[in-house]
Amino acid sequence: MEVLCLTALFLPVLTGFITGCLKQDKLRNSVVLISLLMQVLVVLMLIMHPVSEFELLRFTDSIALVFGVDVISMIFLLLISVLWLMAAIYSFEYMKHEDHRPRYYLFYMLTLAALMGLSMAKNLVTMYLCYEMMTLLSVPLVLHTQSKEAISAGLKYLGYSVFGAGLGLLGIFFINHFAATLAFVPGGSLIPELAVGNENLLYTVYLLMMIGFGCKAGMFPLHAWLPAAHPIAPSPASALLSGVITKGGVLAIIRVTYFVFGASFLQGSFAQTICLGLAIFTIFMGSMLAYKEKVLKKRLAYSTVSQVSYVLFALFLMTPLGLIGAILQIIYHALAKNMLFLSAGSIIYKTGLKRVDEYKGLGKQMPFVMIIFTIASLSLIGIPPLGGFVSKWYIAQGAFSNPLGLLGIAVLMISALLTAGYTLPIIIDAFFPGSAFNYKKLKKKDVNILMGLPLGILAVILIVCGLFPKPIMDSLTLLLSALF
Amino acid sequence: MLDSVLTIIPVLFPVLTGAGLLTFRFKERKTLYFWVAGIVVLNALAALLMIFTHGAEPFVLFSFTDTLAFVFRVDSLSAFFGTMVSILWVLTTFYAFEYMKHEGHEQRFFAFFIMAFGVVLGLAFAGNMFTLYVFYEFLTLSTIPLVMHAMDGKARHAGKTYIIYMMAGASLAFIGFIFICLYGGNELFTLGGTLDPMLVKGNEELLRFVFLLTFLGFGVKAALFPFSHWLPAASVAPTPVTALLHAVAVVKSGIFAMIRLTYFSFGTELISGSWEQSFLLILAMVTILYGSIMALRTPHIKRRFAYSTISNLSYIIFGILLCTPQGMSAALLHLIYHALIKITLFFAAGAILYKTHKEYIYEIGGLARKMPIVFGCMAVASFGLIGVPPFAGFFSKWALATAAVDSGNPLAYVGVMVLILSALLTALYCISLLVKAYFPPKGEQADGHDPNWLMCAPLIILSAATIVVALYPQPLLQAINLIAGIS
Numbered sequence: 021m022e023v024l025c026l027t028a029l030f031l032p033v034l035t036g037f038i039t040g041c042l043k044q045d046k047l048r049n050s051v052v053l054i055s056l057l058m059q060v061l062v063v064l065m066l067i068m069h070p071v072s073e074f075e076l077l078r079f080t081d082s083i084a085l086v087f088g089v090d091v092i093s094m095i096f097l098l099l100i101s102v103l104w105l106m107a108a109i110y111s112f113e114y115m116k117h118e119d120h121r122p123r124y125y126l127f128y129m130l131t132l133a134a135l136m137g138l139s140m141a142k143n144l145v146t147m148y149l150c151y152e153m154m155t156l157l158s159v160p161l162v163l164h165t166q167s168k169e170a171i172s173a174g175l176k177y178l179g180y181s182v183f184g185a186g187l188g189l190l191g192i193f194f195i196n197h198f199a200a201t202l203a204f205v206p207g208g209s210l211i212p213e214l215a216v217g218n219e220n221l222l223y224t225v226y227l228l229m230m231i232g233f234g235c236k237a238g239m240f241p242l243h244a245w246l247p248a249a250h251p252i253a254p255s256p257a258s259a260l261l262s263g264v265i266t267k268g269g270v271l272a273i274i275r276v277t278y279f280v281f282g283a284s285f286l287q288g289s290f291a292q293t294i295c296l297g298l299a300i301f302t303i304f305m306g307s308m309l310a311y312k313e314k315v316l317k318k319r320l321a322y323s324t325v326s327q328v329s330y331v332l333f334a335l336f337l338m339t340p341l342g343l344i345g346a347i348l349q350i351i352y353h354a355l356a357k358n359m360l361f362l363s364a365g366s367i368i369y370k371t372g373l374k375r376v377d378e379y380k381g382l383g384k385q386m387p388f389v390m391i392i393f394t395i396a397s398l399s400l401i402g403i404p405p406l407g408g409f410v411s412k413w414y415i416a417q418g419a420f421s422n423p424l425g426l427l428g429i430a431v432l433m434i435s436a437l438l439t440a441g442y443t444l445p446i447i448i449d450a451f452f453p454g455s456a457f458n459y460k461k462l463k464k465k466d467v468n469i470l471m472g473l474p475l476g477i478l479a480v481i482l483i484v485c486g487l488f489p490k491p492i493m494d495s496l497t498l499l500l501s502a503l504f
Numbered sequence: 505m506l507d508s509v510l511t512i513i514p515v516l517f518p519v520l521t522g523a524g525l526l527t528f529r530f531k532e533r534k535t536l537y538f539w540v541a542g543i544v545v546l547n548a549l550a551a552l553l554m555i556f557t558h559g560a561e562p563f564v565l566f567s568f569t570d571t572l573a574f575v576f577r578v579d580s581l582s583a584f585f586g587t588m589v590s591i592l593w594v595l596t597t598f599y600a601f602e603y604m605k606h607e608g609h610e611q612r613f614f615a616f617f618i619m620a621f622g623v624v625l626g627l628a629f630a631g632n633m634f635t636l637y638v639f640y641e642f643l644t645l646s647t648i649p650l651v652m653h654a655m656d657g658k659a660r661h662a663g664k665t666y667i668i669y670m671m672a673g674a675s676l677a678f679i680g681f682i683f684i685c686l687y688g689g690n691e692l693f694t695l696g697g698t699l700d701p702m703l704v705k706g707n708e709e710l711l712r713f714v715f716l717l718t719f720l721g722f723g724v725k726a727a728l729f730p731f732s733h734w735l736p737a738a739s740v741a742p743t744p745v746t747a748l749l750h751a752v753a754v755v756k757s758g759i760f761a762m763i764r765l766t767y768f769s770f771g772t773e774l775i776s777g778s779w780e781q782s783f784l785l786i787l788a789m790v791t792i793l794y795g796s797i798m799a800l801r802t803p804h805i806k807r808r809f810a811y812s813t814i815s816n817l818s819y820i821i822f823g824i825l826l827c828t829p830q831g832m833s834a835a836l837l838h839l840i841y842h843a844l845i846k847i848t849l850f851f852a853a854g855a856i857l858y859k860t861h862k863e864y865i866y867e868i869g870g871l872a873r874k875m876p877i878v879f880g881c882m883a884v885a886s887f888g889l890i891g892v893p894p895f896a897g898f899f900s901k902w903a904l905a906t907a908a909v910d911s912g913n914p915l916a917y918v919g920v921m922v923l924i925l926s927a928l929l930t931a932l933y934c935i936s937l938l939v940k941a942y943f944p945p946k947g948e949q950a951d952g953h954d955p956n957w958l959m960c961a962p963l964i965i966l967s968a969a970t971i972v973v974a975l976y977p978q979p980l981l982q983a984i985n986l987i988a989g990i991s
Contacts, residue, residue: 186924
């Protein structure tokens with residue numbers, strides 16, 4: 021079903037350009053809605069009938085655009101298209117108070133196309149292409165408001181991302197020399213004869229690639245753009261940047277680690293140790309900074325820095341359980357972080373309040389939004405039975421075999437505590453402002469259906485996925501046996 | 505023999521008609537344009553005809569002595585360079601018709617502009633080092649009036665700088681030329697080198713040092729650091745000159761001479777692995793970063809692109825210095841991609857200057873909405889320059905970096921890193937400009953509109969060409985591999 025593959029890639033491009041030309045809001049919104057519903061449908065059909073390999077375009081003998089769908093792709097495709105749909109419905113209401121709506125939806129849809137391509141990329145060049153496209157097409161979302169601050173955040177985002185991708189590309193040049201093929205092979209594609217004697221070079225290259233792709237995922241030392249760029253975008257875009265686009269970097273790391281170098285080659289190397297160290301440090305640093313930050317959206321951005329590094333930590337463990345934990349954390353964090361940013365957006369949209377110390381009594385004003393916020397926060401902290409607990413459980417189990425892993429587990433615990441520290445006070449303030457608080461002056465301000473529906477659906481998905489992680493894990497078994 | 509005489513027609517015709525143009529008086533601008541267009545188009549066609557119908561038959565114009573002879577020959581590298589130059593010259597001529605209306609002294613301008621065309625073709629068709637050297641000098645002379653065109657203080661100063669740098673470079677190159685003659689090298693260019701192995705034996709060290717000097721000499725035209733100062737200074741010239749001569753013809757003549765020197769005269773065997781190679785590689789890397797950093801720091805649009813040219817020329821030099829067939833092929837690929845991209849960027853900058861008199865980035869806030877075609881083309885070219893796949897620059901960067909890794913030279917590994925760093929800087933200096941034009945801070949709105957078709961058509965053709973060569977690079981790649989001797 022190659023036609024499905026093509027549709028998944030080019031449907032958003034097409035609708036993007038159509039919506040970019042439409043002046044009427046109602047018409048534009050319905051085009052976006054229909055297109056995204058179709059996108060989810062196409063993705064579901066693609067999951068039923070996966071295409072193993074599909075060559076779209078061949079530039080030269082060694083460089084070609086090849087797409088295909090494996091289990092990892094399926095998980096990403098479904099996650100991305102569903103979250104995109106939800107954030108779009110939310111945008112219909114939220115974007116009413118922003119200008120340049122046609123442009124927003126144009127780049128919104130184009131970024132989706134880039135992410136679809138990234139999920140389905142079958143070789144390194146295709147992945148790199150989609151990765152760069154994802155960066156370039158999402159820059160207009162960051163600098164949407166065109167304030168001085170937004171523009172400089174956009175350029176910062178661009179610079180960091182291009183540099184990160186550049187480090188990735190540097191690795192690809194070396195892989196081109198040392199690997200049998202640029203395509204993704206479960207278990208790794210290096211030629212053993214060439215690799216012998218060049219291990220240190222290859223480990224260094226791997227490390228640079230991880231730092232490079234880790235940039236998108238907010239990993240130290242290339243994390244500084246994230247807290248500047250994510251909060252400045254319109255809230256639905258922040259939600260996607262933080263919840264989904266950071267996972268683009270994660271996906272690249274999965275591909276390079278497990279499908280190019282191979283876990284067996286990297287296991288026990290100095291590169292692995294350094295990567296683990298960086299991830300652990302980032303987890304701690306992100307939580308700490310989030311704890312100290314007072315502006316809600318910035319706090320959530322720092323939280324992303326920390327939470328996505330849970331995923332990276334799990335991936336760098338290079339154990340089957342770690343990988344399962346990583347995949348689950350990707351899903352749960354994407355859902356939870358979307359809910360958090362969308363709730364924060366609703367609060368700003370309805371009340372204009374941006375700082376966490378202004379939220380006293382908000383639970384009475386916007387009970388629905390605050391309940392959603394609470395559910396997402398609890399998952400983020402990792403309180404059972406919500407999703408975050410399950411993923412952390414597996415990550416910790418995967419970490420036991422590794423000496424640095426034990427340190428990681430300790431940091432995970434501390435980070436969970438800090439996560440509770442930076443989310444729960446908000447909730448407590450909102451619902452229990454204290455006896456001295458004057459309830460009289462409060463007015464009901466809860467969101468309408470366009471904003472409420474996506475929040476509700478996301479919450480349901482999060483709870484269901486948290487209660488029944490088994491299908492996701494079962495789908496991974498076949499892949500795991502090929503990888504390890 | 506009679507057949508090969510024809511190869512000098514595209515060289516001599518423009519030189520003579522250009523000189524003739526200086527003596528005539530035209531009553532109307534239209535008649536001047538008619539003649540100029542006629543000469544350039546005819547000559548480009550003639551050049552292409554020569555290139556595609558002639559084998560590698562050498563033609564001796566005349567011999568001074570036994571060893572010093574004026575020889576022309578069209579081999580595959582000449583064909584490559586000649587084709588590129590001919591096509592770009594035609595496009596630039598049409599662009600110049602509109603642009604030069606504001607500058608005055610059009611007749612003098614077009615006279616030297618046409619002459620330079622012949623000289624560059626002469627350089628491309630030169631069959632041995634002597635001929636190449638002569639045309640190399642002629643090129644400097646014929647382009648001085650173009651640089652100084654405005655004849656105000658700034659332009660004349662730039663012109664003087666230009667002469668001094670060029671002459672110094674040529675004199676270094678002259679040393680090399682003498683040694684090539686002494687060691688049996690003034691033969692027809694052949695891939696792999698022309699030096700006599702019997703004579704070379706025992707003198708390798710000396711010859712490598714001579715190579716270094718000569719390479720640096722040619723490096724002046726190719727804007728190798730620290731000889732690059734003349735290039736941004738020369739951006740005072742009218743835009744068609746900056747676009748064609750200072751992004752393509754003159755600077756790439758330096759590159760062309762370097763390729764002839766390294767691969768066709770000295771031969772890579774002699775140079776590969778020497779400290780001279782390492783020294784020059786380091787110099788090229790320094791230039792790459794220097795150019796990019798300076799470009800990022802320069803708010804003047806044309807000068808920013810001039811610095812970007814310095815950086816990108818050293819990408820090509822880096823490829824040449826790898827001393828492998830893959831390196832040469834990558835260098836040639838980047839040569840043609842950069843030519844197309846940079847000429848587009850300069851045309852776009854020129855169009856902005858021509859229509860709005862804005863020269864600095866901080867003046868163009870929001871201009872993209874008013875000049876959609878110019879900025880659209882500029883965006884396409886910028887992405888090509890950064891090397892975002894699937895735009896053009898990606899493939900040349902790919903070729904350069906993989907050639908560097910394959911060469912196994914540790915310095916080349918560092919070079920790959922430098923390429924990546926420079927790509928980052930390129931992204932910053934290109935995209936910050938685009939962001940300013942497309943997403944200005946609130947309230948900023950510059951005024952202007954797209955120029956007429958004489959300026960827009962070359963822009964559109966060139967940016968379309970960058971897309972085509974990026975989407976179908978295979979034929980071009982094959983041709984280039986053939987030149988570099990990769991089967």
